[in-house]
Amino acid sequence: MIIRRFSFSNPNESEGMLTRSTDIEAKWQERWYAERINEADRDEREKFMIIFAYPGVTGYLHVGHMRGFSYVDDIARYKRMQGYNVLFPVGTHATGNGPISLAKRVASGDEDMIDYLRRNGCPEDVIPELTDPLTVVEFFNKVYVEQYWRRFGFLADWRRFACTTHPQYGKFIQWQFRKLMDAGLLIQKPYYSPACIAHGPVAIDASETDIACGGCAETTEYTLMKFRCGELTLLAATLRPETVFGQTNFWVNPEVEYVKVVCGDEIWVMSRPCFEKMLYQKDRLKEVGTMWGTELIGSTCTAPMTGREIVCLPASFCDPNVGTGLVVSVPSDAPDDWVALRMLQEDEAACLRYGLDWDMVKAIAPIAIIETKGWGPMPAVEIVERMGITRSGDPKLVEAKKIVYKEGFHAGRMNQDCGPYSGLPVDKAKEAMKQDMLRANQADLFYDLSETVICRCGEPVVIKKVDDQWFIDYANPMVTELTKRHAEGMRILPTEYQTNVQGVLDWFRERACVRQGNWLGTRFPFDEKWIIEAISDSTLYPIFYLISPYVNDGSVRPDQMGTEFFDYVLLGRGDLDHVAKRSGVARDVLERMRADVDYWYPLDVNLGGKEHMTVHFPAFLMNHVAILPPEQWPRGIFVNWYVMSKAGKISKSKGGAQPIPGAAELYGVDSMRLYYAHIASPFADVEWDEEVLENYVAKMDRIMRTVEELSMMEESEAIEPIDVWLLARMNSRMASIVKGMEQLDLRNLAGEAYFEIPNDLKWYLRRGGSNGAVVGRALDMWVRAMAPITPHTAEEMWEHLGKDGLVANARFPCADAAEMSQAAELAEDYVRKLLEDVNEIVKVTKIAPKRVLVYTAPEWKEKVLQKAVALFRDNELKVPTLTKLVMQDEDIKSHGKEASDLARKMAEDLTRRSAEEVERMAVRFDELEYLRQAEGFLARELQCEVGFFDAADPEKVDPQGKSRFAQPRRPAIYLE
């Protein structure tokens, strides 16, 4: 249970800041939206356009989704504070069957679904309305905008909201597809797709939106090898066509009734389940009879490619539901075959029963075909031996098969008995032999699913041939090349993906872009029976946000949005008057739209989850390259990783996710935004942990209190060293933040602003800092630095500090060179280090000091250091060189051995350090003076008297001669 504890000020006092995060959020959101600071229009400033990949309308989102979304608002707010005119539009992706299946489940009274809706706060009276897919879309559009994005205070331009099922979006997509057609990127060819017999194409994926079971199934391509057997053609389905040279016999299940099917001038033999599946994949198949497996046993057939005559033998392991129900035997490399063959060879009775010549059966020997490192010539024989498998049906065979297949396929080579394929790696040989057999009409292809898949409607899912499937030709070499070259110059985060995307673009192939069936989406403009598929209609859309406000406010109607309209507005093509006349859109509206596109595009950042890396992002890039001119190609991609629950990915089914509004209420929006920004690098998954959230709640609480307390500090005239330090520190923090943000490093911003700066301020106070003006300056910078990530809290504090206007509109603090001082920071580090050293000595010696004496290094030692640094800079620092050099100085030389020892030590020490560190060592400040000014502080901290001496001071108090250990930046210490 979280207790909101903003207890630092009395809520009844009108002067204090608001104490409840929900009050603060409501107050400032009202201000922002009333003043419309979220709305972005063209002006003189430099522009910055950022989006997150719009979410699919799949139901309620969870706290994990807010991670990426909030990054976009953080970045947008930072950029606007940097003076950019920032455009951050939002939308939703409703294409597909998410809304349809949700509506169906509601309509069917699915208890889980109703429960889920209730749990997420869906009003009772709305539930019955969610039986219509488009109502579902509109309902969730509202939920996303109001309960998620506005609730989190996003400065998104709501006027530009877009949804893929709105008619204007459809017009845009149709235009996009006409452009793809013009560019020659739409192609048509046959396609084998998973489909429900009743509903048409379905998606097979683990989320199982389309299907009832079988989410992990894959489409498997079998090579159907043709074995001539008299007038019949026996079909053996194999995944390993390269093993033809090792075939020794054919397997037939005597218990199975096979079907004879006419295909062209051949009569094919296969199992009935196979025939039924094949009907969806091949035309002109006709059943002409049946036969039992036993009828084939003993007859011979001719193997493809080798022309070898092999005999049909009985085998119980031939499953009519797998492949064709007929199997060709390669005992050298297939454990199943070897085991079955050996069983038969030992079973004279069986041979007799089937009328086989036992001697002939016994004479069959495996034929070695593949050489695999670490294996003998017959891997199947070997592994069966090793695993002690003796009979068909042994469960260990599955494992054996896996091992042999994996090893052979990836590490093996065809041996010298494989004709023209000898010496080829197995994976290459497989493809070559398959192609050769297909060309010679010795083989065909057959597709099947690796496991049973059932549609939501209860019908089985099959692989169905679609003759006229449309594809987007992402394999197009020209577009691929241009995209790859463009991507090299983009800002892509994480940087690993910048490299990786090159490979993804190479690998990206033709992609089916339309489908039939009951789907939400846009009609394919060239053939209305098709609906454009969900990924293909979400690639160019960022530019649509530049058009959407004009439709949303009624300046343009969807029916006015034809080819010429889009050509003019998006591409600047065509004559304005002509387009205005043809489309019926007002001339000035067209002009403004065109100017908007010119101004806002290209997109600066597209942020999306890691699931987009192999599909959405490459398609997004290639569509821009294919359709828009180069100056409008995207500039940046930001990939974010997930928030996981302990059980794995947060999901509806696995639970672990609480509704977003509930979490916002519980933890406060700003605490959550800070959590997302700070918990880990954006490029790593994090685990949702409520306790961790509570820590961020406490952190925000503490920060507000700190600001309130510090804001009450009195002004003062005197500027102490610690004041100089605080300003130097604040400025170097800002420098670090700004530098990090060049790479959109929000985590660095969060670390500096919410953790390091509070620590600096704490140190300032502990150190006795008390200058209200200096603190006021620090607070001013600090609150502005917090505005991007925790905007509500920042506004509240900004107001409390008596600042005019909104901090959201203020400039982000930049480091002021005049206030920066490396010496001031180093001097303070020096004091801190001294304190640590004294504590360490106390700890080790267990002395409770009555007095602490500190000795700074004498001037001659400083000279040695400076000479060493000079040599270091010239890359000439060596022990003898330094020794020789320092000994030329009479002052140093007078210290004799002590001087040469120091020179040696210093040379050794500095050569081991980095240039940066040496430069820090070289920075001089008056150590003794600085310590004296810190006397009060040190005495207070050490709870005893402290004294400081120059080690060269003849008047010094030095009972144990410790002063001789003093070195520059490292004073000697004596505890009394």
Place this chain on the structure above:
RNA sequence: GCGAGGGUAGCCAAGCCAGGUCAAAGGCGACAGACUCAAGAUCUGUUCCUGCAGAGGUUCGCCGGUUCAAAUCCGGCCCUUCGCACCA
């Protein structure tokens, strides 16, 4: 299978690309102390091992290499997570 990422002290998590400031930021937790009637909050210190002078030793998945110097670069291995197309 193909492709990508990750393994850092009790836990989370930076650092690695650009080797030296690294016994390694920060956070959490734990322990001790201050404040308080008390609790919480807050503040201070400690939190790999050893050490009666600010030090030394052993650490960043494992093995080996490069280098004056490796958490960081190179090679191999083990473990692990994720993505893979009509799912967004």
